[in-house]
Amino acid sequence: MRGADLLVSYLKQEGITTVFGYPGGAIMPVYDALYDGGLKHVLCRHEQGAAFSALGYARASGKVGVCIATSGPGATNLITGLADAYMDSVPIVAITGQVTSAVIGTDAFQEMDVLGLSLACTKHSFMVTDKDELANVLQQAFTIAKSGRPGPVLVDIPKDIQLADVETALAISGKDPIAQHDDERLEAAKQLLANAKQPILYVGGGVGMANAVDELQRFVDSTGIPSVTTLKGIGAIPNSKPYALGMLGMHGTKAANLCVHECDLLVVIGARFDDRVTGRLESFASNARVLHIDIDPAEINKLRQSDVSLCGDLKDILPALTTTLSIHEWQQYCRDLKVQYNWNYDAPYRSIYAPKLLNQLSEKLPSNAVVSCDVGQHQMWVAQHMNFTRPENHLSSSGLGTMGFGLPAAIGARHARGRQDPVVVVSGDGSFMMNVQELGTIKREQLNVKIVLIDNQRLGMVRQWQQLFFEERYSETILTDNPDFVTLASAFNIQARTITMQADVAPALDEMINSNGAFLLHVRINEADNVWPLVPPGASNADMMEKV
Amino acid sequence: MSLAQHQLKLVVNQSPEVLERVLRVVRHRGFKIDQLNWQYEDGELILSVSSQRALHLLTNQLAKLVDVKDITELNMMKTSKSA
Numbered sequence: 001m002r003g004a005d006l007l008v009s010y011l012k013q014e015g016i017t018t019v020f021g022y023p024g025g026a027i028m029p030v031y032d033a034l035y036d037g038g039l040k041h042v043l044c045r046h047e048q049g050a051a052f053s054a055l056g057y058a059r060a061s062g063k064v065g066v067c068i069a070t071s072g073p074g075a076t077n078l079i080t081g082l083a084d085a086y087m088d089s090v091p092i093v094a095i096t097g098q099v100t101s102a103v104i105g106t107d108a109f110q111e112m113d114v115l116g117l118s119l120a121c122t123k124h125s126f127m128v129t130d131k132d133e134l135a136n137v138l139q140q141a142f143t144i145a146k147s148g149r150p151g152p153v154l155v156d157i158p159k160d161i162q163l164a165d166v167e168t169a170l171a172i173s174g175k176d177p178i179a180q181h182d183d184e185r186l187e188a189a190k191q192l193l194a195n196a197k198q199p200i201l202y203v204g205g206g207v208g209m210a211n212a213v214d215e216l217q218r219f220v221d222s223t224g225i226p227s228v229t230t231l232k233g234i235g236a237i238p239n240s241k242p243y244a245l246g247m248l249g250m251h252g253t254k255a256a257n258l259c260v261h262e263c264d265l266l267v268v269i270g271a272r273f274d275d276r277v278t279g280r281l282e283s284f285a286s287n288a289r290v291l292h293i294d295i296d297p298a299e300i301n302k303l304r305q306s307d308v309s310l311c312g313d314l315k316d317i318l319p320a321l322t323t324t325l326s327i328h329e330w331q332q333y334c335r336d337l338k339v340q341y342n343w344n345y346d347a348p349y350r351s352i353y354a355p356k357l358l359n360q361l362s363e364k365l366p367s368n369a370v371v372s373c374d375v376g377q378h379q380m381w382v383a384q385h386m387n388f389t390r391p392e393n394h395l396s397s398s399g400l401g402t403m404g405f406g407l408p409a410a411i412g413a414r415h416a417r418g419r420q421d422p423v424v425v426v427s428g429d430g431s432f433m434m435n436v437q438e439l440g441t442i443k444r445e446q447l448n449v450k451i452v453l454i455d456n457q458r459l460g461m462v463r464q465w466q467q468l469f470f471e472e473r474y475s476e477t478i479l480t481d482n483p484d485f486v487t488l489a490s491a492f493n494i495q496a497r498t499i500t501m502q503a504d505v506a507p508a509l510d511e512m513i514n515s516n517g518a519f520l521l522h523v524r525i526n527e528a529d530n531v532w533p534l535v536p537p538g539a540s541n542a543d544m545m546e547k548v
Numbered sequence: 549m550s551l552a553q554h555q556l557k558l559v560v561n562q563s564p565e566v567l568e569r570v571l572r573v574v575r576h577r578g579f580k581i582d583q584l585n586w587q588y589e590d591g592e593l594i595l596s597v598s599s600q601r602a603l604h605l606l607t608n609q610l611a612k613l614v615d616v617k618d619i620t621e622l623n624m625m626k627t628s629k630s631a
């Protein structure tokens with residue numbers, strides 16, 4: 001069997017049905033095998049689009065996403081997607097073609113040291129040097145991508161190995177993470193919980209990655225501990241729960257940040273004290289003891305010393321910790337803050353207020369809808385004003401914050417989820433242009449993806465910081481020369497419409513949701529609308545700035 | 549500022565790129581290599597590193613490398629050099 005055929009049959013054996021990629025010289029044998037290999041291949045229009053589609057596929061389905069690219073420029077174009085998957089712990093496997101073994105290291109045409117490039121942005125990477133090792137390498141790649149704390153794995157395959165007659169037998173191997181949650185530690189953790197008077201759960205993306213949403217919700221229902229979530233934790237605890245205080249951190253809710261500030265026990269579940277979450281670290285929950293639960297031992301005591309740590313699978317640990325507590329006063333206090341600082345959508349003007357529009361959109365969408373967003377103010381508004389009941393329904397480039405994520409990630413989600421699950425992109429006028437070529441993928445595959453383009457004619461998030469922290473010197477953030485987005489959509493056979501007034505919002509959202517096929521809703525908003533509240537850089541989360 | 553010096557023994561897989569992987573993590577996580585002894589055939593790497601950061605911040609990250617099989621701290625000397 002040719003190496004290329006082995007790859008295709010191995011992917012099928014792994015349960016992969018859809019791959020995303022772009023062909024080229026050094027990966028041609030693989031594309032030959034894909035021609036009638038029985039796998040669905042989605043031709044993206046840039047390898048970065050393929051990487052983000054694989055990422056969106058993985059995040060929306062919980063399975064491994066696969067992307068394929070040629071050597072040299074194809075592989076370098078994948079790098080940003082790998083970095084994004086690395087920061088957000090998303091399991092993807094990237095397959096890259098490499099020049100023929102004999103010319104590696106001679107600066108051959110389209111040769112690039114991809115293994116070298118991969119070191120900083122993958123969980124692990126391989127270059128196949130022995131043709132009979134290919135099957136083993138592929139198996140290891142998938143095992144590593146999925147196991148422990150998931151992440152991206154790259155497999156670089158020289159062209160001669162794709163063409164060679166290869167061994168197909170597999171040897172079993174793999175290094176499993178060591179669980180560190182013995183009975184003694186569990187007891188200590190239970191003691192911390194029992195003694196706490198003002199506990200808070202700080203819930204991160206690990207809950208969704210561990211597929212432990214149900215376990216978490218049972219834990220929350222039984223203990224009644226008020227909770228806050230990170231950007232990646234959104235959906236793990238629905239906002240409708242009485243003591244769910246919403247997102248914490250730089251653009252978190254005031255209730256979330258104040259309750260964390262005052263808590264006496266911080267229960268950290270699948271989260272890692274990111275600086276966008278903590279603000280000034282020394283003043284983050286500074287009177288609290290810390291119980292840290294995570295699968296990755298390297299996150300324990302990395303930024304904040306814990307009093308007790310449990311390292312392992314949340315699916316096992318959370319049920320073992322589930323207990324009942326009596327913390328009524330604290331619950332009531334948190335609940336009062338939640339009500340007091342609830343969002344207010346009564347903007348005084350007739351033009352469109354994006355937070356209100358997104359909240360309306362959220363009400364109109366069914367709970368199984370996937371929303372994929374880009375990076376900027378609109379991303380924070382999605383996090384603040386849309387409601388999610390599952391983490392896999394909210395796709396947002398969190399750790400890396402990569403503009404251009406939204407559209408290709410939605411294309412991946414569209415392939416991951418059944419037709420009954422709507423897929424919506426919420427993008428900004430800046431971010432949308434970063435992977436706008438993926439409209440070509442939507443056209444080619446006739447994908448039912450709805451796009452809400454929040455257009456402030458600005459790189460709004462940067463503009464907001466220039467206004468607040470750089471004396472209103474708006475350096476290179478004004479995009480009044482944007483293209484005509486409706487015409488742009490029509491070039492790809494995508495229905496589109498522009499709205500500018502609040503009164504148009506409800507009918508336009510209905511038109512978009514009820515349309516057949518792709519639809520782009522171009523929403524013009526005021527460039528002065530900012531994201532509030534905000535913790536200024538270097539400040540404590542307790543010192544949030546309000547609308548200025 | 550006090551720079552703590554540590555000696556680590558790593559048992560690693562015999563793969564050509566394993567040294568690069570280890571060196572990248574050491575640099576990126578804020579440690580400087582003072583001395584290094586590398587026996588490819590034995591899969592054994594002895595590193596003297598120094599940093600103002602706590603050692604577990606490095607060893608926990610090294611332990612995550614798929615090619616690193618074992619890490620032992622051989623000794624620890626504290627010196628007071630200014631950074």
Ligand SMILES: Cc1ncc(C[n+]2csc(CCOP(=O)(O)OP(=O)(O)O)c2C)c(N)n1
Nearest residue numbers: 376377378401403428429430431459460461
């Ligand atoms: C690839 C990339 N380049 C630059 C940035 C820095 N950045 C963060 S938000 C932002 C502006 C985004 O503009 P837009 O997509 O229009 O969103 P808005 O903030 O206006 O809602 C920029 C430039 C980034 N996050 N990613």
Ligand SMILES: [Mg+2]
Nearest residue numbers: 428429458460
């Ligand atoms: Mg914008």
